[in-house]
Amino acid sequence: MRSRALVARGALVLGLVFLYVPILSMIVFSFNNSRLVTVWDGAHSPTLKWYAALIHNEQILHAAWLSIRIALVSATAAVVLGTLAGMALARFGPFRGRLLLAGMITAPIVMPEVITGLSLLLLFVATEQLIGWPKGVGAVTITLAHITFCMAYVTVVVQSRLTGFDESLEEAAMDLGARPTRVFLAITLPLILPAIASGWLLAFTLSWDDLVITQFVAGPGSSTLPMVIFSKVRFGVTPDINALATIMVLLVASGIAVSAAWMRRRQKLRERDLQLAAAANL
Amino acid sequence: MAHLTRLSGRRLVAGIPTLWLLVLFLIPFLIVFRISLSEVRLAIPPYTPLIAWRHGWPSLALHWSAYSFLFTDPLYVSSYLYSLKVAAVSTLCCLGLGYPMAYAIARAGSAWRSLLLMLIVLPFWTSFLLRVYAWIGLLKNNGVINNVLLYLGVIHHPLALLQTDFAVYIGIVYSYLPFMILPLYANLEKHDATLLEAAADLGARPWRAFLAITLPQSLPGIVAGSLLVFIPAVGEYVIPTLLGRTDQLMIGRVLSDEFFENRDWPVASAVAILILLLLVVPIMMFQRLERRQLEGAA
Numbered sequence: 001m002r003s004r005a006l007v008a009r010g011a012l013v014l015g016l017v018f019l020y021v022p023i024l025s026m027i028v029f030s031f032n033n034s035r036l037v038t039v040w041d042g043a044h045s046p047t048l049k050w051y052a053a054l055i056h057n058e059q060i061l062h063a064a065w066l067s068i069r070i071a072l073v074s075a076t077a078a079v080v081l082g083t084l085a086g087m088a089l090a091r092f093g094p095f096r097g098r099l100l101l102a103g104m105i106t107a108p109i110v111m112p113e114v115i116t117g118l119s120l121l122l123l124f125v126a127t128e129q130l131i132g133w134p135k136g137v138g139a140v141t142i143t144l145a146h147i148t149f150c151m152a153y154v155t156v157v158v159q160s161r162l163t164g165f166d167e168s169l170e171e172a173a174m175d176l177g178a179r180p181t182r183v184f185l186a187i188t189l190p191l192i193l194p195a196i197a198s199g200w201l202l203a204f205t206l207s208w209d210d211l212v213i214t215q216f217v218a219g220p221g222s223s224t225l226p227m228v229i230f231s232k233v234r235f236g237v238t239p240d241i242n243a244l245a246t247i248m249v250l251l252v253a254s255g256i257a258v259s260a261a262w263m264r265r266r267q268k269l270r271e272r273d274l275q276l277a278a279a280a281n282l
Numbered sequence: 283m284a285h286l287t288r289l290s291g292r293r294l295v296a297g298i299p300t301l302w303l304l305v306l307f308l309i310p311f312l313i314v315f316r317i318s319l320s321e322v323r324l325a326i327p328p329y330t331p332l333i334a335w336r337h338g339w340p341s342l343a344l345h346w347s348a349y350s351f352l353f354t355d356p357l358y359v360s361s362y363l364y365s366l367k368v369a370a371v372s373t374l375c376c377l378g379l380g381y382p383m384a385y386a387i388a389r390a391g392s393a394w395r396s397l398l399l400m401l402i403v404l405p406f407w408t409s410f411l412l413r414v415y416a417w418i419g420l421l422k423n424n425g426v427i428n429n430v431l432l433y434l435g436v437i438h439h440p441l442a443l444l445q446t447d448f449a450v451y452i453g454i455v456y457s458y459l460p461f462m463i464l465p466l467y468a469n470l471e472k473h474d475a476t477l478l479e480a481a482a483d484l485g486a487r488p489w490r491a492f493l494a495i496t497l498p499q500s501l502p503g504i505v506a507g508s509l510l511v512f513i514p515a516v517g518e519y520v521i522p523t524l525l526g527r528t529d530q531l532m533i534g535r536v537l538s539d540e541f542f543e544n545r546d547w548p549v550a551s552a553v554a555i556l557i558l559l560l561l562v563v564p565i566m567m568f569q570r571l572e573r574r575q576l577e578g579a580a
Contacts, residue, residue, distance in 0.1 A: 011386065012387065097296065101296060108307060112557060114519050114557075119314045123306065123309060233524065234524065245416070248412065249408050260400065
């Protein structure tokens with residue numbers, strides 16, 4: 001084998017080990033009996049006691065429920081706004097304000113989170129002074145902040161999907177007299193539905209996971225799950241967090257496995273259809 | 283008539299997200315800038331107003347004290363430079379590990395390729411915070427790495443790995459590696475193999491052909507991946523807080539501490555403005571690359 005390919009494959013294996021060892025270690029130690037987290041207590045392990053502790057931890061359950069609600073609302077609103085922005089950027093050609101919109105879409109993706117968080121909090125403080133809204137920070141301001149940074153990601157996903165598509169179908173429909181709303185619902189929307197779905201999942205994950213921006217715009221009584229986790233792990237490792245991590249990893253992995261299987265099935269069906277069509281042509 | 287409704291419809295489609303981002307992204311920066319030019323005071327809100335009334339006349343009250351304070355206190359200058367160093371070293375490490383990985387995936391058979399890409403992206407879908415936290419358990423004095431090395435007899439006393447620069451590099455490379463690999467892969471996958479074959483036919487050795495053809499062609503991917511790692515890494519907060527040194531803070535932590543611990547809004551705002559000034563060139567570079575990629579105009 002060429003030395004170049006050998007180096008590349010070695011790095012790939014090393015990199016994958018590097019990516020997965022920390023996750024595996026969390027899973028293994030979530031079944032450890034010892035409170036010392038990283039010292040394996042062979043006599044009493046494996047045990048499920050940290051999972052039991054987790055189920056009875058009111059603070060974590062409460063925070064998780066808040067995080068789920070915020071992520072559901074944020075992801076849905078971000079998908080609506082992001083799809084509009086993606087449509088405008090991919091389909092409208094040059095228009096006034098295009099550069100402004102494109103710039104404001106890509107900036108939040110790379111912007112250090114402390115800056116976004118600080119600026120949003122100062123905005124909410126200023127509007128409270130000016131128009132008396134919002135009355136203090138909490139779940140509402142967290143959601144507004146999450147929608148803002150999530151919509152940027154959705155826009156990029158939708159825009160790149162639309163750029164890959166031929167506009168001729170939409171143009172044909174319009175030539176036949178279909179109204180723009182009808183064209184969007186009948187043609188564009190079905191085409192970009194996979195992008196919208198993955199954009200929604202991405203937005204949900206980002207919102208569910210965000211700590212830094214949330215910390216700035218959260219108030220007393222509105223601690224999200226990452227905030228609770230951070231305040232716990234900042235002062236050392238706690239075994240129930242390992243259990244929580246294991247549950248989250250398993251949920252994500254099974255979700256991805258299901259969607260991969262579904263996509264493969266769809267691919268197979270399409271190939272079969274193509275073969276049938278080819279056979280019919282003979 | 284139909285023409286008119288279509289135009290106003292388009293205006294709405296572009297206008298709603300623009301308005302949203304103006305109010306929740308652009309205007310907040312102007313507010314940060316304005317507060318960075320005031321002085322701290324004991325009131326609600328805790329900074330001096332922009333317009334001061336002198337003898338019944340309004341006058342603009344701009345204070346540079348927050349900025350001069352930042353430049354005179356060596357603590358801020360050093361955490362600034364330290365953040366740049368950490369971000370630069372981590373970006374280079376990410377590139378060194380990510381480039382061959384992306385190369386190997388791009389050259390793998392198509393059946394392998396989607397599986398490998400999924401393996402790269404999968405950690406990204408699990409909690410960032412928990413993945414950083416996992417490294418505490420690995421790097422601690424009585425953590426997994428030290429225990430394994432002690433057991434193997436490689437070392438006799440545990441190494442101090444946590445709360446070091448090394449731990450921060452590990453954390454950043456670990457968290458941002460997918461952001462480096464994906465743009466590199468997207469670039470490398472498109473390369474034309476015939477150029478390499480031509481080089482081989484002309485007698486170029488494989489490494490020479492790589493340096494002369496593949497590497498320069500992959501430059502846009504290298505730049506995009508590096509910017510995606512470098513820009514957020516400069517302001518990184520979670521990783522240095524959980525894994526890093528306590529005697530040398532990164533600038534993102536300084537900003538947060540000024541705001542939450544010292545309640546000094548003008549200084550925190552000035553720190554934010556100075557980070558932005560530093561990042562404005564890389565951010566604009568990234569935006570140009572993104573636009574080109576999304577609009578397909580190479």
